[in-house]
Structure formats: C-alpha cells, structure tokens
Amino acid sequence: MTAVLAPPGPRPRLRRDRRRWVWGAGAVAVVVWSLAGAGLFSGPVVNPAGLRQFGRFASAALSPALDAEFLAVLGRATLVTVAYAASGTALALVLGALGAGVVARTTWGRRRTGWTAARGLLALPRGLHEAVWGLLLVNVLGLDPWVGVLAIGIPYGAITAKVFADLLDEVPRGSYEALLAAGAGRATASLYGLLPPAAGGLLSYSFYRLECAVRSAVVLGLIGAGGLGYQLALSFASLRWDEVWTAVFALAALCALADVGGRAVRRRVADPRPAGEDRPSRDRLLTTAVLGSVALVAWSWWYLALTPATLTSAGTLEQLSYVLGAAWPPATDGDLLGAIASAAVDTLQMSVIAIALATAGAVLLSGLAARRPGAGPGRWALGVATRWAFLVPRAVPPPVWALVLLFVLLPGVLPGALALGVYTLGVLGRLVAEATEELDSRPRDALRAAGASPLGGWLYGVLPVLSGPVLALGLYRWEVAIRDTVLVGLLGAGGIGVLLSGAIAAFDWPAVTTVLAAIVLVTLVVDLVGERARTALR
C-alpha cells in the first residue's frame, strides 16, 4: 500500500521556557556571587591547625559521656526543653486561632485593602527568629520562663495564623453558604461548614508546629533559656566533647520522638478509620494524642512555674515602656547603615550557599533515603541508615554546627553558611525523601523493566517529576534559612545577627530598631523572591 504523506512542514524547534531559564541562570549567578563573597576563590579558607582538635571531637562520638550524674542533669534539661516547646506551641496555637480569623479571606470578603493590611501586620512577628525574640524579651521581662514561652509563641503564632487562615480559605464555600442560607449565624456556619473539612489540616499542622518547637526550644537554650541547648553550650565551652556528644544524641532522640509521633498523628488524620455502626466511635490514637498534648501543656505550665502576673506587673510594664521609648527614633547614622548593608549582603550570601548545598545534597541522597517497597535487604538497610543520618544534622542547631566547623575553617561567612547548609540538608533530605515516596513508581519501574540502569531510571523516571516539588521545597526552606542565618550570626558567625547581638548587648536601642528593620526587610525580600520563583516554576 502506498500512502501519500503530507509534505513536511517546518520542523518544530526545541522550545525552552524563557522565564524558567532566566530564573535558572539568575540562581546560578547568585550562587557563584555568594561563593565568591564567602572568599572561596580568594585565598585559604581551611585552618589546618584545627584538624587535630576536630579529630578529637569527632572520635568522642564513639565514647559519649554516660555517667549517672551527667545523665541525670541531661534528663532534667530534656524536661525543660520539652516544657518550653509544649507551652510555646500552646500559646502559638491560641494566638494562631485568634489571628486566623483576622487574616482569613473569608473574614474580609472583597475588602482587599483590609486583608492586605492584616497580612502585613504578621510580617514583623514572623520575620524575626525565635532567638531574636528571646534576646529582646529578656530585656523586658528579665530572666523569667515567660521569655522562652513568648519567644516561641509570638513568631509561631504569626506563622500559625497565616497557615490556619490559608487552610480555612481553601475549604469549598458551598456548604458554609448553604448553612447561612438556612438561617445559621456566621460563627455557627463556620463551625459546621468550614472547620470540619479543615480540621485534619489544622490538627496536622499543630503537631508539626510542636515538632518544630522542640528544635526552637533547644536554640533558646543556647542563648540562656536553660534546657538541652544550654547544656550543650556549657559542655562545648568547657571542651567536654564526650558530654557534647551525649547531648547531641539526646537531642536526636527527642527530635526523632517528635517526628515519629507527629507523623503517626498526621498519617491517621490523612486516612481516618471507618466509623462504628450505631454510636460515635472516636479514634483512639487521635484522642490520646490530643488529650496527652493538653496534659503535657498543663504539666509544662506547672513545671516552668509560669505566672500570668509577671506579664502585667508594674516592673515589666515600666521596662517595656522604657525600651520602646528608647528605641524610637531609630539610629540613622551613615556608619551604622553602611555596616548593616554589608552585613545584610553577608547574610544573604550565607543563606544562598546554605540552600544550594542543602538542595543539591538532598536530591543526591533522597534516592537512597526514600522507602521503596519490594527492594532488597541491602537497599532497605541503606535507606534506614540514610534516614537516621539525616536526623543528626537537623537535631543539632546550626550555631553548634558553626562552632564545630570553626575547628577546621577560618572565621568568616563560610563556616556559618556551611553550618546552615548541613542543618538544612538534614531537614530538606527528609522532605525530599518523603516527596520521592509519594511519587508514582510505575514510570520508573517500566524503564527498569526495559533495561535501564538504576541511575537511568532515576534520571528519566524520577528526577523530571521530582524537580518541581524539590525546587518549591528548596525555595521554602530558603525563606526559613534566611531567618536562621540571623540566629547563626547572633552567636557570632557573621552577618546581620552579629550587629544585632552587639547592639542589644550595648543597650543601644535606636540601633536595635534599625537592625531589626533591616532584618525584616531582608526576610521580606527573600519571601517575595521565593514566592515569585515558585510561581514561575509552577
């Protein structure tokens, strides 16, 4: 049979999405600029003299301090950390629930200006790291347990308000409006039409916040709030490496516990059990988790001896009005502004290096870390080992990583950047592994069945689908990293945090205001760029 084919038209060209290419090229340029800024291409960055000390530190991992006395101290420290995490989260959830009503689109309807203003109000509490809040609050409240609770509760409350509002706004309107049409009030209609569909998401997010709060409580310990972080800093300062490692393992265990518990709850919420026949049966696991958490919060309140009177005492109010009065107007002299500008650049570069390192590492390792049903025992063991290996980097707060890296690196932007990179790798590695597990495995299996190598199957069957979510996660973690960079700086590793801790230590309140404004501005810019990049990638 002869077929007459149409004459070939102009050949279709390989078209590349220009917007994506501009973003990609821009990202590469920024990473190179950051590495240059960190001094990677100009002179030595490694400190060979510190290698011996680093070796001693590393080898102590195999012989952690296990004497009863230290373990008892560590046990009490763990309780303090847990108590701060629980009561901070409780406060954040209360603030978040109240705030969600204020910033939800449902509340504002078509009044866009009001909605934008309400959202803008959240930028200040959200833009400052928990540790920054801690340092500021110490100056108002003195050494009071409320400092730790508020330092977690305020920024977390702002984030929670935003996320809760988004969750409520995403619920389809039909049922809510039908209830209004049947004469229900707005509060009641929300209770029956909006909250139930969002409840799973709200509960999941609350437990996720609790997991994060454990890490934040450790960080607050580093700046003096007590608990595991404080113990870690003490042992580090007295060069007791064996104790440092015990504390690190305790941290990892605590984080693992929070992860596992939070995950179990979130899985159950996502896939609920079927109901009983003729009476309401409640899910045991969820009921236990919620009641247990309420009990935990009550215990923390008692254990930390929190008294609401402290917040409204005359001394507190007087100190607050003094600090606020001294902090206005902000300092605007040229030297300070110049220093802030160069520190802001350092901070930005640190965060860029950190996130580039973490994203690359997470993508490379995620193939190993992801659970793959039906794989052999060797692959299974490797997966378990990788997942556990991600736990240590994210259990240890970035400032401690910076101290460790300072053994072998010369001071500057690089140790802070790498410290943050290692920490973010721990977090991102887990997230990317989870994203990999959720992928449809059939395309890859088909490629393997057609004779592709494991790497080939991954390149053609996994990476193309994975790159979208991974980049989105990376950009999201960049927004978190910029806040953590300030924290690393607070403890001396360079960037804008150094200026802040200096100004607070000198009680130079006008300068503090200026630095805080700069921090909020930098975080806002990063949030904005991240948001735009995510939209371009979609």
Next chain:
Amino acid sequence: MAAGERVAVVGASGAGKSTLLNVLNGTVVPTAGTVEVLGRDPSALRGRELRQVRARTGTVHQHLELTGALRVVHNVNAGRLGSWSAARAAWSLLRPQGVPEVRAALDRVGLADRVFERTDRLSGGQRQRVALARLLVQRPDLVLADEPASALDPALADLALELLGEPARSRGGALLVCLHDPALALRHCDRVVGLLDGRVALDAPATSLTLADLERFYGVVR
C-alpha cells in the same frame, strides 16, 4: 404562590431554575425587581430578621452542600442551626444533641443505620437523603428544592417529593421544586411553571397538563 401550594419549575438546563431558587433563599440579590418571601423581602433584611426568614426557608441544593467531613448526625442537625444558639451548636459537635429526632428523620428516608457514619463515605443517593433529613428536622414553612431526586430510584424519588410536599399539604407551607422528570412534577405538584431563557413560558395547573406538554420544555420533540 399561595399557602399550601406545591409548584414544580421545569425548563432546560440554564433556563434559570437554580437562580430562581437562590434569589428566593436570599443568597443571590436580584439585579432588577423585588422578591417577597414569607411576606418579607430578603435582600432588604439584615441580621436577626434575615436569619429568622432564612430559618423558615428550607433549601435542598442541587449539589447538596453537605459537609463531607462531618458525621451524618451533625449534617442533619445543621438544619437546626437557625434556631440553636452558637454554644449549643458547638457542644453538639462533641455530644450530639437531639439524636432521637435525627434518628426519626433518617428513619423516614431509610438511613437510620447511618447516623454516625461520616457523610463523605455515603453514596450520592444516600447523601441526597441526608439532605432531605436535614430539611425534616428544620421544619421550614417554605421548601425550595433543586433536583432533589436526581440520584434516587423511582420509589425513593416519590418518597422524597412526598416528604418535601408535607409542609405545604399539612401546615399551610409551600413547595417550590425544580424537576427534570415531568412525571414526578405532574404526580406531586399542583402547578407547573416552565422557564425558557429566564422567562416564564408556561404557568398552568398540573391537572390541565400532559407529559407531552412538559417534554417540549426539554427540547424533546416526538
């Protein structure tokens, strides 16, 4: 519409049936003209007065608009939110209130064994019956229903219209129901209104009409 009247609205898709219902229950404000529902204009009412009129109007929506994540008992109880206080509504989510009435209502639609099932685990027809049970506990004077029998078998469809017409027959209420099935319209309604492109093209007592008259409205030419 007079008290005690049962009116069927027929018309092709897009003729304006759903819009008519939404104007009547006050969720859509008419761009021209006025509406009077239960003696009041819903678009002129605010706050408590509006809620009172709305509580006396029961709607079965085309897409039902049930809350899938809630148990059936709460979705049925949602019919009473117009008369319950916010505190009672909140408490009922923890300890279901008025379960006997809910059970009785579900019994009438044949779903008594599903009281505590999650609503999104039910089939389309079962959910339609949950929406009917919600209407039964609401006990409205004016019933507005948009395709309330679309997912029901013929026997259940008759039962559904029977229940919807009850306020009109026994308490001097009224029923306005959009139907795609001309036979159901003729069997259960006193009057039939046909809509064509948003205008009334037919308004006659059900007894004076035949199936063939109605089928013309759906573009079925025999």
